[in-house]
Amino acid sequence: MSLVAYLVVAALLMVAGLAMVASRRSLIHVLIGLELVLNASALNFVAFDRYSGGGQEGQLAALFVIVVAAAEAALGLAIVLHAYSSKGSIRPDDFRSLGDS
Amino acid sequence: MTGEVLAFSLFSAMAVGGAGLALFHRSAIHSAFALLASFLGVAGLYLNLGADFLAVTQVLLYAGGILVLYLFGLMLVPPEGEAPRPGRRALALVLAAAPVAIFLIAFLARSSWGDPSRLPEPEGTVRGIGLALLTPDGWLVPFEYASILLLAALVGAVHLARRSAPKDDSP
Amino acid sequence: MRTGGWHGWSQTLADAIKLLTKEDILPSGADPVLFRLAPALVMGSALAMFAVLPFAPGIQFADLDLGIYFLLAIASLTTIGVIMAGWGSNNKWSLYGAMRGAAQAASYEIPLALSLIPPILHFGTFSLLNATEQQSGWGGMGWYVFSDAFWVAIPSFFLFLTASLAENRRAPFDLPESESELVAGFHTEYSGLRFAFFFLEEYAAMFATSAVATAYWLGGWNFPGMTLLAEGSAWLPWLGALAFLLKAMFLVCVMIWVRWTLPRLRIDQVMTLGWKYLTPLALGLMVAAAGWEAWRAMP
Amino acid sequence: MMESLPMAAWVLAIPALPAAAWLLLVLGGRRAAPAAPWLATSAAALSALAAWVVFLERPWEGIPGGIWEGPWSWGFFLSSGGDGIAGLRATLSLDAISGALLPMVGTVAFLVHLFSVRYMRTDPRPGPYFAGLALFTASMAGMLLVENLLFFFVFWELMGFCSWLLIGHDSLNPSSPRPEAARAARKAFLTTRVGDLALLLGMVVLWKGFGTLSFTELAAAGGSAGSPPWLLAGGGLLLLGAMGKSAQFPLHVWLPDAMEGPTPVSAMIHAATMVAAGVILLVRSAAFLPDEILLAASVVGALTAFFAGTVALVSADLKKVLAWSTISQLGFMTAAVGVGGPGAALFHLHTHGFFKAGLFLAAGSVILACHHRQDLGGLGGLRRRMPMTWVATLVCAAALSGLPWLSGFHSKEAILSLALDGAALGGLPALTACLLFVAAALTPVYMFRMVFLTFHGEARSTEAREASEDSWLVRLPLAVLTVLAVVSARFWLFPVEEAPASEHWAGVLGTTLALGGVILAGLLFLLPVLSPAAFARFFGPLTGLARERWKFDALYAATFPPLFRLGGRAVDGIDSRLVDGLAHGIGRMAEAGGSAFRKLHRGRIQTYALLTLAGLLLLSVTLLLQGEAG
Structure with a gap:
């Protein structure tokens, strides 16, 4: 297999994740879309690492991506649940009190 | 068709298919479950790339941890706002599809990247990763930062999840 | 259907036939895809665990470098299956059961994994086969629980058993299916072979965890007297497999015995036990084991 | 070079005790104020005792190189060796120069402290005053005890700071604040700052050129360096620094104004500490300064000696006369270094320290007795009312004039003979010698003018008529300094350069000039034989010029403020147009960008x-x- 194949898969995952963030109307799905984006970047790390013939830096970076994703999931969900209990909604459009219009 | 190509096709189909299903499925919980397939597919791709430890970690943390967390969250809030707005969705898809096509072409134009014939044999990675994570010359400091990050996230999540505590405390 | 025979041996057979022939019901409000996928996922992951179990010399499906890590990862997938079943059934009891199962599994996975760290540190490997081979000393009695680190090994052994009881949703931690409140929890709506899958998964997981405990703490297939056998004897695999199965089955029996002995806990008690007692204890054991092994490794 | 700890402890005590007193007083704040006089004075006394012990032990003798080093040293730990940069090491080091001067510094500082106990009794802020005095003493001792120009400069600057504090002391008097004191302190600080900046730049040049700032290494390297342009520049900057500190023409303007400070502070600044620093710097660097710079030093010194003497001749204020005489004597010292007599310069610094301190303390005694009346026109006839002060002033003035058998005779004679030796070369050295002899002739005239106008004749004001001598705290320092003004030349140990050709002639000529000057002063001011007014008319415009201090203050006032104002306006323009414009522009850009991106x-x-x-x-x-x- 060539590197390009992995990169294409990662690109597809990335785009799917971003599209999910852009189009789904639930904060939890926004978070899930972000997980896909993170997965795609981790996959890129590992693929480049493998095909550059180097050490394991790419795998380590992917490991840290997973750690960050775990932290993001925990905090993100806590925020979503808190938002739900205070506003009764998890639609991103309802959380715009910081916007100016 | 070698076994590697077969495995790659299978896993990438799982990954991309799961992601696509998660994107397009109307039901929130279904998209979450579709994500399981995507995560497992990515884990398989890691295996294909010789990163066995990472693959298992992906399953353990993403499928067993993070996804469970999301499912839990989905069960705690009512399924609302399911249907995306039509116009926005079309725009998103146009924007999403276009870069993908261009990416494919752009990358394939440079297919000289990463000569597969020179690849080293994959070998066990646990020892190397463990040593790299725990040697001061290696990734020890990022490793400790990651643990601090997780601790901070833990404390923050616990604080945020205490229901109505702010209301009781507020004067 | 009820049958007997000597000590009721044919009951199991009859149950199997009964479950195979029962009607496969799909509740009208259920989600057809999730409802059908859940038992397969659960059963598949339970069976995948068997891949890395070292039954005897030469009798193992795959000796992975990551053996126990892989097993833990696969075991965590059953949680998803439970949630899938609970959600797919479109039944409040099922959903409650699934949520309890998810919370419980997520909580107890931590002490479970941490309790495995002392043997992993001791043997320096994730591979169950390698760990078993390292316990062949002392004429087949060089088990981890008898090693110089026994004072860590024995508490971690009991910790592992307790956590795996909860992980496998066995009494006294069978909250997800507690029949007095939730009818049968997450698999209330299942019948026939699909129910059998959940049923079998539970016992398969029990056996797998017992086998892991055997391989890491109780010497695996090593048994006293094995040194009497000739080098490369053809008997060794069979006697080893017998020893392994006997030890594992003994632990399964202990689990069943516990089920009939202890009453079910409340969900808050389950969580309290997991987070406030078992997790700190497991962390302490981890530190103790690391300190002990580091001290031992010092020149 | 390691030495036994007791000696090191004695040496360290000299600067450390006053420094500790300063620290205690600063930390103690108002609570420490009642204890301040005696705390600082006892620290100064012990410091002086330690200085005498060190002086008698002479630990630097017998050591090759002649430098005793304490067991402690500190370098900048920047170099790879971990031993610090070699040319920048702080060591406690003692050589013949510091050993010879420390007893004078310590004794004078102690006596000034003692005098201040009485003089500042009514002062509302004794804490800051004595803290400043103690720090002043510590800085001077520290400056003598370092062997490196960099740390020398540190203590140099500390002294500048202390002089600023002490000159301006009265400006913060809560009951009667004196803004003139603040102005004088500012003037002193800013004027010496010019010299300090020059010194700093000179240090940079020397560091670039020699790679070291250690005096010994500089001296070793300077002998063979010749006089390349960079060394000329560095030496010139060094000389400028010394001129600023030692109040040499044309940076002398601060010292007369510094009389605004309390009189003991003047004694401190003029005799023991501040102004001595410039001379010490020149003496220490004489070994590596090129000949051109030394020649410049001699000319500057001689010019200052002469010009300050003329101004002293016409000053109407008791303390101003003393101030101008100090400038004149410092000119002698600077010129001495220039004509190849650093030892003579130090010798004169040493003797001058004692009798100038005596003169200032006597002036302080007069001021105390006359309730801060210090204009010569309002004094007179104090001889009988204040005999102790009179004797002290008389002896010290005689010493300063260079009358035979007194300490000032020996030191001034050494300088004059060296100058006379050099005069044979003709040209500028001859001019130097001429100016110095004229200045030497002027000295007794203005000194005895002051003595006669203060202590003889009729009292010209009620304060002078009712004056009476103060307590033992005033008399004891005066008595001690009077004795020392006579004998201090006996315990001078640093070798003084010989000028065999003209030693005899200088002595005879100097004595003749001094005696002549005294007689002239007596004829003018003691016995009404000659009329001072006629004298003034005889010299005509020169008298006016001298009264206006040769118009230097007016010149500076006319030139520098407009120049600075112009420069300030230019800088202000750059700041408000360019810098502010840039900053505002960036701010506006961010604002515009913000309101543009806000839409997104x-x-x-x-x-x-x-x-x-x-x-x-x-x-x-x-x-x-x-x-x-x-």
Whole structure:
């Protein structure tokens, strides 16, 4: 297999994740879309690492991506649940009190 | 068709298919479950790339941890706002599809990247990763930062999840 | 259907036939895809665990470098299956059961994994086969629980058993299916072979965890007297497999015995036990084991 | 070079005890104020005792190189060796120069402290005053005890700071604040700052040139260096620094104004500490300064000696006379270094320290007795009312005038003979010698003018008529300093340069001039034989010029403020137009950008995601185009 194949898969995952963030109307799905984006970047790390013939830096970076994703999931969900209990909604459009219009 | 190509096709189909299903499925919980397939597919791709430890970690943390967390969250809030707005969705898809096509072409134009014939044999990675994570010359400091990050996230999540505590405390 | 025979041996057979022939019901409000996928996922992951179990010399499906890590990862997938079943059934009891199962599994996975760290540190490997081979000393009695680190090994052994009881949703931690409140929890709506899958998964997981405990703490297939056998004897695999199965089955029996002995806990008690007692204890054991092994490794 | 700890402890005590007193007083604040006089005085006494012990032990003798080093040293630990930069090491080091001067510094500082106990009794802020005095003493001792120009400079600056504090002391008097004191302190600080800046630049030049700032290493390297342009520049800057500190023409303007400070402070500054620093700097660097710079030093010194003497001749204020006489004597010292007599310069610094301190303390006694009346026109006839003060002033003035058998005779004779030796070369050295002899002739005239106008004749004011001598705290320092003014030449141990050719002639000529000057002063001011007014008319415009201090203050006032104002305006223009404009421009750009991007930033997460996608699209298109191009 060539590197390009992995990169294409990662690109597809990335785009799917971003599209999910852009189009789904639930904060939890926004978070899930972000997980896909993170997965795609981790996959890129590992693929480049493998095909550059180097050490394991790419795998380590992917490991840290997973750690960050775990932290993001925990905090993100806590925020979503808190938002739900205070506003009764998890639609991103309802959380715009910081916007100016 | 070698076994590697077969495995790659299978896993990438799982990954991309799961992601696509998660994107397009109307039901929130279904998209979450579709994500399981995507995560497992990515884990398989890691295996294909010789990163066995990472693959298992992906399953353990993403499928067993993070996804469970999301499912839990989905069960705690009512399924609302399911249907995306039509116009926005079309725009998103146009924007999403276009870069993908261009990416494919752009990358394939440079297919000289990463000569597969020179690849080293994959070998066990646990020892190397463990040593790299725990040697001061290696990734020890990022490793400790990651643990601090997780601790901070833990404390923050616990604080945020205490229901109505702010209301009781507020004067 | 009820049958007997000597000590009721044919009951199991009859149950199997009964479950195979029962009607496969799909509740009208259920989600057809999730409802059908859940038992397969659960059963598949339970069976995948068997891949890395070292039954005897030469009798193992795959000796992975990551053996126990892989097993833990696969075991965590059953949680998803439970949630899938609970959600797919479109039944409040099922959903409650699934949520309890998810919370419980997520909580107890931590002490479970941490309790495995002392043997992993001791043997320096994730591979169950390698760990078993390292316990062949002392004429087949060089088990981890008898090693110089026994004072860590024995508490971690009991910790592992307790956590795996909860992980496998066995009494006294069978909250997800507690029949007095939730009818049968997450698999209330299942019948026939699909129910059998959940049923079998539970016992398969029990056996797998017992086998892991055997391989890491109780010497695996090593048994006293094995040194009497000739080098490369053809008997060794069979006697080893017998020893392994006997030890594992003994632990399964202990689990069943516990089920009939202890009453079910409340969900808050389950969580309290997991987070406030078992997790700190497991962390302490981890530190103790690391300190002990580091001290031992010092020149 | 390691030495036994007791000696090191004695040496360290000299600067450390006053420094500790300063620290205690600063930390103690108001609570420490009642204890301040005696705390600082006892610290100064012990410091002086230690200085005498060190002086008698002479630990530097017998050591090769003649430098005793304490067991402690500290370098900048920047070099790779971990031993610090070699040329920048702080060591406690003691050589013949510091050993010879420390007893004078310690004794005078102690006596000034003692005098201050009485003089400042009514002062509302004794804490800051004595803290400043103690720090002053510590800085001077520290400056003598370092062997490195960099740390020398540190203590040098500390002294500048202390003089600023002490000259301006009265400006913060809560009951009667004196803004003139603040102005004088500012003037002193700013004027010496010019010299300090020059010294700093000179240090940079020397460091670049020699790679070291240690005096011994500089001296060793300077002998063979000749006089390349950079060394000329560095030496000139060094000389400028010394001129600023030692109040040499044309940077002398601060010292007369510094009389605004309390009189003991003047004694401190003029005799023991501040102004001595410049001379010490010149003496220490004489070994590596090129001949051109030394010649310049001699000319500057001689010119200062002469010019300050003329101004002293016409000053109407008791303390101003003393101030100008100090400038004149410092001119002698500077010129001595220039004509190749650093030892003579130090010798004169040493003797001058004692009798100038005596003169100032006597002036302080007069001022105390006359309730701060210090104009010569309002004094007179104090001889009988204040005999002790009179004797002290008389002896010290005689010593300063260079009358035989007194300490000033020996030191001044050494300088004059060296100058006379050099005069044979003709040209500038001859001019130097001439100026110095004229200045030497002027000295007794203005000194005895002051003595006669203060202590003889009729009292010219009620304060002078009712004056009476103060307590033992005033008399004891005066008595001690009177004795020392006579004998201090006996315990001078630093070798003084010999000028065999003209030693005899200088002595005879100097004595003749001094005696002549005294007689002239007596004829003018004691016995009404000659009329001072007629004398003044005889010299005509020169008298006026001297009264106006040769118009230097007016010249500076006319030139520098407008120049600085012009420069300030230019800088202000740059600041307000260019810098502010830049800053405001950036601010406005950010503002404009903010209001532009605000349209995009509306808190909709999903809009952001769409934008990210668009960015991705843009990026991939760019990548694609690049791929085609390459």
